[in-house]
Amino acid sequence: MKKTNKILALSAITAMSVAMAACDDSSGSSSPIDTCKASCKNATTAISCDANGNEVERDCAKENKVCDASFKCVAKGEAQTCVEMCNGSHELVTCDSNGKPHTENCGEAGCHQVGGKPQCGGKEPGGEDTDPKCTDADNKCDGNTLYTCKDGKIEQKDCAADGKVCDKNAKKCDVAKCTDADNKCDGNTLYTCDGVNLVPQNCAASGMICNQETKACEVEKCEEDSVTCDGSWLITCVKGQPATKENCARKGMECKDNQCVQPAVVYKIGDPCTCTGASCNKTLTGKEIKEMTGSLGQLAALASIDINLIKDDDTITYPDFFSKDIQGCQGIVAPEGMTIGCFRDSSITVTSKDGETVKDYDGSGLKAFVDSLENNALFGDKLKPYATKLHAILPNGVAFSSTNGYCLAATIDIKAKSDNGILKGSDLLTKLPSLVNTGSHASAKLETSVCPEGGVKFDYEIAKKINKQMAIIIVDLDLNVGFDMCLKSCETDADCRQNEGYTCVDIPNGVPAENETQQVQKACFDKDNLDYFKNLTNQFNGTTEETPKT
Numbered sequence: 001m002k003k004t005n006k007i008l009a010l011s012a013i014t015a016m017s018v019a020m021a022a023c024d025d026s027s028g029s030s031s032p033i034d035t036c037k038a039s040c041k042n043a044t045t046a047i048s049c050d051a052n053g054n055e056v057e058r059d060c061a062k063e064n065k066v067c068d069a070s071f072k073c074v075a076k077g078e079a080q081t082c083v084e085m086c087n088g089s090h091e092l093v094t095c096d097s098n099g100k101p102h103t104e105n106c107g108e109a110g111c112h113q114v115g116g117k118p119q120c121g122g123k124e125p126g127g128e129d130t131d132p133k134c135t136d137a138d139n140k141c142d143g144n145t146l147y148t149c150k151d152g153k154i155e156q157k158d159c160a161a162d163g164k165v166c167d168k169n170a171k172k173c174d175v176a177k178c179t180d181a182d183n184k185c186d187g188n189t190l191y192t193c194d195g196v197n198l199v200p201q202n203c204a205a206s207g208m209i210c211n212q213e214t215k216a217c218e219v220e221k222c223e224e225d226s227v228t229c230d231g232s233w234l235i236t237c238v239k240g241q242p243a244t245k246e247n248c249a250r251k252g253m254e255c256k257d258n259q260c261v262q263p264a265v266v267y268k269i270g271d272p273c274t275c276t277g278a279s280c281n282k283t284l285t286g287k288e289i290k291e292m293t294g295s296l297g298q299l300a301a302l303a304s305i306d307i308n309l310i311k312d313d314d315t316i317t318y319p320d321f322f323s324k325d326i327q328g329c330q331g332i333v334a335p336e337g338m339t340i341g342c343f344r345d346s347s348i349t350v351t352s353k354d355g356e357t358v359k360d361y362d363g364s365g366l367k368a369f370v371d372s373l374e375n376n377a378l379f380g381d382k383l384k385p386y387a388t389k390l391h392a393i394l395p396n397g398v399a400f401s402s403t404n405g406y407c408l409a410a411t412i413d414i415k416a417k418s419d420n421g422i423l424k425g426s427d428l429l430t431k432l433p434s435l436v437n438t439g440s441h442a443s444a445k446l447e448t449s450v451c452p453e454g455g456v457k458f459d460y461e462i463a464k465k466i467n468k469q470m471a472i473i474i475v476d477l478d479l480n481v482g483f484d485m486c487l488k489s490c491e492t493d494a495d496c497r498q499n500e501g502y503t504c505v506d507i508p509n510g511v512p513a514e515n516e517t518q519q520v521q522k523a524c525f526d527k528d529n530l531d532y533f534k535n536l537t538n539q540f541n542g543t544t545e546e547t548p549k550t
Contacts, residue, residue: 037088040067047071049088069101086111086118093118096143096158120154141166144195146173167196185210189291190217200291205434229255231277231324232340249340254330263331269455270488270497270524273342273405277325281346284435286314286365292431309372311365313353319346319400321410322438329407332452337411337443338484344405350394361395401526403500409451411439413482441482451486456521458507459484487523496524503527 036049044061060073068074070083082095092104092111106120114122133152140147146157146166159166159173167174178193190210191198203210203217211218222237232249248260326342334340352364374387414433445459462481490504505527506520
């Protein structure tokens with residue numbers, strides 16, 4: 001099953017997995033004066049704070065007044081829609097060009113009146129200067145107002161005054177290149193105007209579709225009432241509502257005749273299986289690859305990398321061992337954190353089209369792109385070994401052997417985080433792992449996650465900090481890979497499907513990872529695959545120049 005490691009190897013090289021949330025310890029106690037904030041409880045009740053920070057209610061209705069934006073009781077004709085002020089000791093309220101209030105938390109700097117104008121930081125009355133200096137990281141758009149740091153101070157500019165709009169990505173006033181009328185669907189990609197540019201969003205990544213009528217990512221709704229089977233899933237539809245899905249396999253059953261039923265045959269880990277259907281393989285196009293790398297555009301140009309060498313109709317086709325169309329593994333209940341799959345004879349191939357002519361890897365834009373990396377003037381010397389190995393692997397396709405298929409349970413859990421450098425903020429860190437990820441390693445590695453009867457579990461983790469400078473480009477990446485799988489347990493070859501090429505082999509936890517300190521266990525598997533995975537790993541580690549089997 002370590003085929004996944006191959007995809008792992010290919011995926012992890014580029015940049016994998018995705019941000020771990022930083023812990024924020026903000027549990028310290030706060031005094032009432034820090035938490036009390038002026039507000040309007042309703043249209044006729046004003047909330048203010050006394051000297052001790054306690055809330056005080058005032059009934060404006062008794063004075064025939066209303067509570068306005070200043071959180072005070074005023075005559076109805078004098079009510080203001082927005083008043084710039086300090087709301088409590090840490091919130092700054094500002095007004096945009098349309099008179100709409102915006103609230104900002106000043107944090108430890110606090111909110112102070114400086115020269116009659118409220119601002120974050122500044123001087124406490126009679127105190128010392130507590131104003132922290134801003135940086136370019138504080139630049140932002142708030143509506144159509146641009147906030148930029150200049151000489152350590154935040155300045156604001158109304159972009160509309162120059163007939164422009166605030167570009168929240170570039171953080172500058174710019175001429176609008178689109179309007180909401182330009183929003184559109186291109187297949188399952190939604191393009192929406194952010195006020196300046198059309199921004200793509202992959203609806204399928206969230207399990208949704210792009211609705212051509214509403215120009216929005218939406219959960220697909222049923223066109224008619226129905227109950228159907230889709231692999232092991234029972235799909236129930238009510239017209240005009242999203243479909244509900246029930247995985248019969250989770251209950252040890254199979255989906256048949258549009259219902260969950262007990263399987264006629266009890267399937268086990270290691271049994272033969274097949275896959276027939278459109279979802280048995282996945283295809284990634286050159287166009288999709290370029291969309292993934294779109295966030296690296298400026299850095300790519302800076303490093304003289306021409307992503308457009310990749311052709312839109314280049315394709316990478318690879319097997320989905322966890323397809324909904326697998327048959328022969330029904331009724332096997334996946335351990336916690338894992339997914340039931342069918343490892344089978346398959347390959348990863350690269351093709352391209354020139355008009356109506358289909359070409360292989362050598363005629364693809366992907367090869368031209370790898371060539372350009374190999375010959376890059378800035379850091380080609382560092383990428384050449386990897387490019388050379390990719391050229392050796394991809395022309396003939398990456399092949400996996402598993403005669404008549406093999407039912408297993410597995411997890412592929414890749415996460416990557418970049419705090420700075422070339423990959424910071426790149427969509428690659430989320431989109432690339434999503435092509436292969438399945439299950440949760442955090443759950444699967446627990447002792448409570450037990451393989452089905454007759455199965456033996458293997459787990460490993462890879463955690464690497466990659467920090468390299470390639471000429472003027474810094475690559476900084478925290479990479480974490482979690483992999484788990486259940487294979488058929490054995491003691492001798494006689495316990496395996498010998499006539500189909502399966503033998504009882506030693507599989508140490510961690511193969512082909514670097515850490516192989518855990519106990520070796522025996523499982524039925526095709527030994528050629530283990531050698532192949534090791535070979536692939538050695539190629540990228542630079543420990544061998546052997547050409548992998550295909």
